[in-house]
Amino acid sequence: MMYKILLAGDGGQGIQTLSYLICNTAFKNGLEVSHIPNYGLEQKGGVSMAYIKISDKAITYPKFSKPDFLLIMSDQARDRTADYQQSGVEIIDIKDHVDFFKENNVEPYSRNIFFLSKISEMLEKQEIIKKQEIFEALEEKLSKKRGWEENHRVWNLA
Template sequence: MFLKILLAGDGGQGIQTIADIVSKASFQKNWEISYIPNYGLEQRGGVSLAFVQISDTKINYPKFSKADILVILSEQARGRVENYMQPETKVFDYKDFADILADNKIGEKSLNIFALGWLVKILKGQNILETDIVNLLLEEKLGLKDIWDDNKWAYKVGLQ
């Protein structure tokens, strides 16, 4: 098993937050993990990427050029990551979820957590991680923030 996940958004959208949770939750299931953030000098405003790899063997290099799963959270980010797509790549493009986001009143600030739900559903399906570990990590990281209820809701909708 070797899975390459690329998460892409604008700085400040919480790309690194979800990469952190996914890598920790997978590590707890004893997988080999590699996670490297990639952002420009301006941490806000520029494109923020996270390269996450999950494997049952040692990971030799932190980056890759084609992704198995690609998460896109902004227009600016899409331009930077199109080259990582291949025909079999599973893509989360926020644009494709516009109706679900609107119907469920999920705002811009919780978009990353909605995407996390989508990603966790796939990874859970492949027996890579457990949702209860993700729940704990999520609460540990965001439980004290004032939009915690919104995030919890976004995560739940994403999981469905």
């Protein structure tokens, strides 16, 4: 098994945090995992990407040219990942969720939680990690911080 995930968004949208929660949970489950962040010179506002590989075998190289799953969280992230939007790649794109976010009052700061919940669901379907385990990692990281109730609501919405 080798599952490749590419997360892409704007700097500040929490791409690296999502990546860390997924990878650390995979690590705790004894899986082989690699995470490599990619961002430019900008302190804020540039594209932030995370390449993740999860496997039951040793990983010798952390990058890839075709992911199994791609998350796009902004317009510039969509442009930047154009080469990765190939057939056979499962894609979740923020543009397809604009109305849903409006109808359900999902604030921009919680949208990454919505996508993390979606990704966790998918990883459970693939029998890689259980959704509950990623939720527990999220809870450990954010439950004592401001906005946790809203984040928890958004996780369940997904």
